[in-house]
Amino acid sequence: MKVIRLFVIAMSAVLLLAGAGCKSTEKTKLGEFDPNDNEALKVAKTFADDILTGVKTDNYQLFCKNLSPEMREKMTEKTFKATVKEMTDRVGTLQNWTYLTVMDKTPLKAFVWKASFQKEIKDKDNKPLKLDTDMLFQLFIGKTDKGYVILIFAFQ
Numbered sequence: 001m002k003v004i005r006l007f008v009i010a011m012s013a014v015l016l017l018a019g020a021g022c023k024s025t026e027k028t029k030l031g032e033f034d035p036n037d038n039e040a041l042k043v044a045k046t047f048a049d050d051i052l053t054g055v056k057t058d059n060y061q062l063f064c065k066n067l068s069p070e071m072r073e074k075m076t077e078k079t080f081k082a083t084v085k086e087m088t089d090r091v092g093t094l095q096n097w098t099y100l101t102v103m104d105k106t107p108l109k110a111f112v113w114k115a116s117f118q119k120e121i122k123d124k125d126n127k128p129l130k131l132d133t134d135m136l137f138q139l140f141i142g143k144t145d146k147g148y149v150i151l152i153f154a155f156q
Contacts, residue, residue, distance in 0.1 A: 044102075044111040047139055051063055051153060068150065095117060
């Protein structure tokens with residue numbers, strides 16, 4: 001369990017660093033928005049579905065579809081592939097995700113999902129066991145005059 005806990009902390013750090021300080025390519029001010037607005041929630045769910053489906057299927061193009069150019073520079077395809085492999089080795093394959101809530105982090109909003117992973121391991125008698133692990137996936141978005149942007153995302 002210590003290994004998984006350390007991995008979760010390391011993965012969170014990697015993904016937070018991948019997105020840290022990233023914003024739209026233009027220096028646009030973030031505006032306030034209602035996180036319960038259907039448009040904001042719909043955009044957040046679309047962004048999250050693309051990122052999480054990309055992780056689940058090891059599809060970089062889908063994963064980075066909505067990322068800013070700065071985020072793509074930091075999370076290259078090579079980095080993405082290595083991160084997904086490490087994640088799969090540690091906690092297994094992403095199985096599904098469920099939207100939980102939104103948290104106000106003015107001027108940002110943090111949309112939160114429960115992401116469920118599964119890994120097959122062997123017990124002491126070499127019998128296969130399925131190990132289920134749940135993590136939180138957080139997607140921080142902001143609103144600019146040109147629409148919503150992903151600022152940070154992380155697994156915890």
